[in-house]
Amino acid sequence: MSTNSAMHLGVVASVKHGFEHFVHRELSFFESRGAKISVYPTKFQAGLYGPRPTWNVYRWGLISLMLANLGTLLVRPASYLRLLAEAIRHRAIVDFVLAVYFAGKMRDVDLIYATFGDRKLFIAYFCKQLLDKPLICTIHAYEIYENPNPAMFARAVAACDQITTVTNYNREQLKSRYGIDPRRIEVVRLSIDLQTYRPEQKFVVLIVGYFAQKKGHRILLEALRKIDNSEFELWVVGTGRDSADSVDVKALAAEMGLESQVAFFNGLSGTALRAVYHACDVFCLPSHHDDHGGAEGFPTVIIEAMACGKPVISTRHVEIPAIVEQILVDEKDVDGLADALLQTYRSADLREQMGERNRELAAEHFSHSNVKRTEAMMRAACGLPPLVEPEASPVEMQHESLTT
Numbered sequence: 001m002s003t004n005s006a007m008h009l010g011v012v013a014s015v016k017h018g019f020e021h022f023v024h025r026e027l028s029f030f031e032s033r034g035a036k037i038s039v040y041p042t043k044f045q046a047g048l049y050g051p052r053p054t055w056n057v058y059r060w061g062l063i064s065l066m067l068a069n070l071g072t073l074l075v076r077p078a079s080y081l082r083l084l085a086e087a088i089r090h091r092a093i094v095d096f097v098l099a100v101y102f103a104g105k106m107r108d109v110d111l112i113y114a115t116f117g118d119r120k121l122f123i124a125y126f127c128k129q130l131l132d133k134p135l136i137c138t139i140h141a142y143e144i145y146e147n148p149n150p151a152m153f154a155r156a157v158a159a160c161d162q163i164t165t166v167t168n169y170n171r172e173q174l175k176s177r178y179g180i181d182p183r184r185i186e187v188v189r190l191s192i193d194l195q196t197y198r199p200e201q202k203f204v205v206l207i208v209g210y211f212a213q214k215k216g217h218r219i220l221l222e223a224l225r226k227i228d229n230s231e232f233e234l235w236v237v238g239t240g241r242d243s244a245d246s247v248d249v250k251a252l253a254a255e256m257g258l259e260s261q262v263a264f265f266n267g268l269s270g271t272a273l274r275a276v277y278h279a280c281d282v283f284c285l286p287s288h289h290d291d292h293g294g295a296e297g298f299p300t301v302i303i304e305a306m307a308c309g310k311p312v313i314s315t316r317h318v319e320i321p322a323i324v325e326q327i328l329v330d331e332k333d334v335d336g337l338a339d340a341l342l343q344t345y346r347s348a349d350l351r352e353q354m355g356e357r358n359r360e361l362a363a364e365h366f367s368h369s370n371v372k373r374t375e376a377m378m379r380a381a382c383g384l385p386p387l388v389e390p391e392a393s394p395v396e397m398q399h400e401s402l403t404t
Contacts, residue, residue, distance in 0.1 A: 008036040010109030010133075012102070012124045014116070015039070015057075018047020022190050023115050028052065029191070038109060040102040040127075042119055058105040060098065068101040072130075083129055090152040092122050099126030106131060117143035117153060125156035138188070139165040144173050154178050164188045202233040203345050206280035206310075208273070208301040211240040214294050216286030216315070216332075217249045223286075223337040225256050232345070234258075235276055237265045245290045277308040282344045282351060287317040288331035298323070307362040311354035313340045323365055326354060 009030060013023060031037050031054065038056040051057050073080045080100070087096035099122075106112070106127055114124035117139040128135040137160050147153045157163060157178065163185045165171055171187055174180045205224070209215040217236070224234055240246050253262040268276060277283070283305035287296045298319045305312050306324075314320050315331050327343065329336035344351050376386050 006034050006036055008038065008108060008110045010038050010040060010102075010106045010112045010127070012040045012042070012112065012114050012120045012127070014043050014120065015041040015045065015047070015051065016043040017045055018049040019051070020115075021049055024049035025193070026191065027055070029193075031055075038106070040106065040123070042098065042123065058102065060101050065097055065101050068104050069097055072100050072104070076130075079130065083126055087126070090155060091149060092126075092152045095119055095122040095152070096126050099123045099130065103127045103130040106133075109133065111136060114138070116140060117157065118148055121156045121160075122149065122152050125152075125159055128159060134161040136160065136162045136164065139163065139170060139174065141166075141170060144170060144177060150178075160184075162186065166190055201231060203229075203231050204233050204235055204280045204282075205341060206235045206237070206276055206283050206305070207285060208237040208268075208276075208283075208304070209285065209299070210238050211247045211249045212243070213245040213247050213290040214287055214296060215247075216288055217247055218252055219286045219288065219332055219334055219337060220284055221249075221252055221256055221258060221262075222334045223341060224258060224261065226334060226338045227341060229345075230261065232261060232341070234262045235265060235280060236262060237268050237273065237276055239267045245292060245294060273304075274308065277305055277310060280310060282311045282313060282341070284313040284337075284341065286313075286315050286329070286331075286337055287320065288315060289317075296320070303362060303366050306358035307366065309355040309359040311344055311351045312358055313337070313344065323361060325357065325361070 007030075009027075011027060013019060018024070019027070027037050027039075031052070036056075037052075037054070038058065039051055040058050044057070044059050069080075083096060084093075087093045102123065103126075110133070112124045112127055112131075112133050112135045114121040114135065114137040117137055121137045121143075124135055124137065127133070137157065139157075143153065157174075157180060163174075163180070165174065165185055165187060166189055168187050171182050171185045174185060175182050205220075207215070207217065207220055211217060215238075220234065224232055236249060238249075240248065250264060253259055265276065283302070285299055285302055287299060289295050295318050299314075302312055302314060302320065302324065311327075312324055313327050313329070314324050315333075316328050317331055321328055327340045329340055344354070379386060
């Protein structure tokens with residue numbers, strides 16, 4: 001193999017809920033350097049970090065396992081029975097059965113890579129015995145303290161051509177617990193893309209709501225594209241729904257080339273929802289009438305943002321101008337919305353002043369006195385007298401004045 005020729009890695013990994021992030025990042029880096037990636041998963045289920053489309057993934061099933069093992073027994077009976085006996089002695093029969101299937105798909109790899117020193121390593125060990133290919137394993141932590149099969153671990157580690165671990169402490173533990181010569185262990189810490197993960201100043205615009213046409217997600221994305229400033233970041237909280245006015249916001253962001261500036265949080269509630277309100281710089285909901293004539297009542301999310309003391313940018317839509325004093329633009333006015341966002345971006349003082357006023361407006365228009373009025377009407381309809389409110393204590397009155 002020449003110095004610059006492509007390396008083909010046979011990766012034994014768990015994809016139980018997608019890959020672990022650090023494993024996915026590592027394999028992606030190898031691929032960016034020209035390596036071909038083939039994955040042999042012990043388990044497979046969708047998750048945050050799934051295999052890239054360019055990776056070969058060899059999933060197994062019970063019938064395929066049975067056929068592979070029967071075929072190997074018939075073609076190489078001595079090797080098969082010798083390794084099976086070893087697997088029985090070390091309580092690793094399932095690992096051996098999987099290895100036989102994977103080995104049949106692994107013939108053209110240059111190196112077998114076990115991403116953890118647990119069952120992934122045991123399977124990789126048997127693949128090495130069947131194929132006589134080099135084996136490298138990375139050991140993280142739990143394999144040292146809670147290994148599912150310590151005896152098999154010791155045997156498989158001894159057969160590795162190279163052992164890596166992520167800390168010096170791990171290397172010392174491998175020596176003291178398993179008697180592994182530290183000179184066989186290379187400490188290779190986890191890596192990260194320092195261009196992707198770096199300090200950045202972001203101006204966070206938040207929108208919360210179902211992915212419905214009248215909420216104005218498309219208009220907001222178009223305004224973000226018009227602004228064309230990488231310091232702007234849009235946080236999108238909400239989900240799609242099965243209705244005629246549903247909008248695929250993720251597809252829109254991708255279509256407009258804004259994926260790197262848009263963070264999707266799906267649905268949030270309680271403390272998590274309040275946290276994004278508190279963390280954003282400005283809340284924006286560019287509501288408009290949809291293609292079916294649908295409109296907002298008064299958006300709850302605007303009330304929540306105002307109550308959290310945040311500046312709000314919205315539209316002259318139905319009842320919104322009756323409450324929101326600033327900043328409002330016409331419905332579907334992309335240019336006006338972009339200018340409004342830039343106005344708040346350029347002035348921290350303006351954002352603070354808007355937030356303070358919105359908190360006052362929230363207390364004036366949307367306190368619990370509203371629901372108490374509804375409650376009083378319900379009691380009257382039932383022929384019940386109004387509830388007598390307890391007199392607030394001086395401490396409660398002081399707290400009320402501070403919070404409103």
